[in-house]
Amino acid sequence: MSGARLELTANPRKTKAVRRLGPVDIAALRAAVLAIPEAIWDAENAAKPNKFEVLDTTRHIVFRFVDSPRDWRGSHDRPAWAAWRDRLEPVLAQAVRDYGYARGVFPRVMLARMPAGGVIHPHIDANPAAKWPHKIHVPLTTNRDVISFFGGAEHHFPVGEAVEVDNLGPHWVRNAGGTDRIHLIFEYFDADQPDPAWLAPLLSATS
Secondary structure, eight states, rough: TTOOOOOOOOOOOOOSEEEEEEOOOOHHHHHHHHTOHHHHHHHHTTOOOOOGGGGGGOEEEEEEEEETTTEEOOOOOOTHHHHHHEEEEEEHHTTGGGGTTTTTOOEEEEEEOOTOOEEEEOOOOOOOOOSSEEEEEEEEEOOOTTTEEEEEEEOOOOEEEEEEOOSOOOEEEEOOOOSSSSEEEEEETTTTTHHHHHHHHHHHOOO
């Protein structure tokens, strides 16, 4: 690379604000999520791979995750995936139907539970593996005082409606209501889309 700084440009297919993907049938998944014992939430959160200070008190159950923060193409199932796969896959498939990818991949899949009064502090998803996949939310529970900031504007995402968000610009969430907010959050990319020109030099420089 002769000392040149590599510019990690974003996937041009990603939204730069929010993209409404429409309603999704979450009934079975939502019922199962609401039945998860507190002890399971605590144990899964303690073992999660995405431990970032900006997430504050938001707890997660992570089903799939990337092998490396530099490369979205490699990912793995975590222990909870096997038990939840049959409930998750129909929701994932409905949420991404409009993309039309013949070989779509879900490198990261998780539940995120923000308590009443919780915040996710302003940040961007800075790791290279976040540059390429679409970042999608499906709210399972919320309240009218949950506000998210994406694409330079505040939004309220209703239960059961999938939305792609801009994770590469500054974003934050606050739950000023009296109930938890639980979202299914996942990433999605087209395995047939050519890799960006910067990926191979990035990986060779760090190998």
